[in-house]
Amino acid sequence: MPAQRSLDLGRDPGDLAWVEMGDPAADTYIVRDISPGRDHHRWAFRHPELLFRLRDEGYSKFAAEFAIPEITFRKTGPVTVSAAINGLSLGSIRCDHVGDYRMEKAVPSGALAPGSDARVTFEANPRWVSPQDGAQLSFYLRAAGFVR
Secondary structure, three states: OOOOOOOOOOOOOOOEOEEEOOOOOHHHOEEEEEOOOOOOOEEEEEEEEEEEEEOOOOOOEEEEEEEEOHHHHHHHOOEEEEEEEOOEEEEEEEEOOOEEEEEEEEOOOOOOOOOEEEEEEEEEEOOEEOOOOOOEEOEEEEEEEEEO
C-alpha cells in the first residue's frame, strides 16, 4: 500500500455571512423560494429564505440588496419588503418606485448566537400573482448577509 498523506485543504473558511446571487456557492445559502441560476439577481418568490452560518461574533447589521422590476411594479404599485432573523423582525422598507434598493437594519439584541445558524426570511406585500398559474413574484434579490 502506498504511503498515506493528509490532504491539506487550507484553512476553514469559517463564516458564511454574505452571499451574492451570481456566486457559484449561492445555492449553499438558499433554503426556499428563490429561483435557481447563476445570474447577478434571482427572483424571490412567495416566502424567500436564506441560511447563514455565523461562526464569528460582531455582526451588528443585516443588509440586503434587491430590485423592484418594472414588469411587476406596473401591477403591484409600491411594495413593502420586510425581513426577519430566526423569527425576530428586522423591520421593513417601502419600495415606491422601480429600481434598486438596499435594506440595512440593526440586528436585534440576542438574535444571533456565536457559532449558530441564522435563518433570514423575507416577505413582500403585495406580490405579483400570475393570472395563468398563480405563481407569485416578490423582487429580484442580488445579495444579502451580515456586516460588522
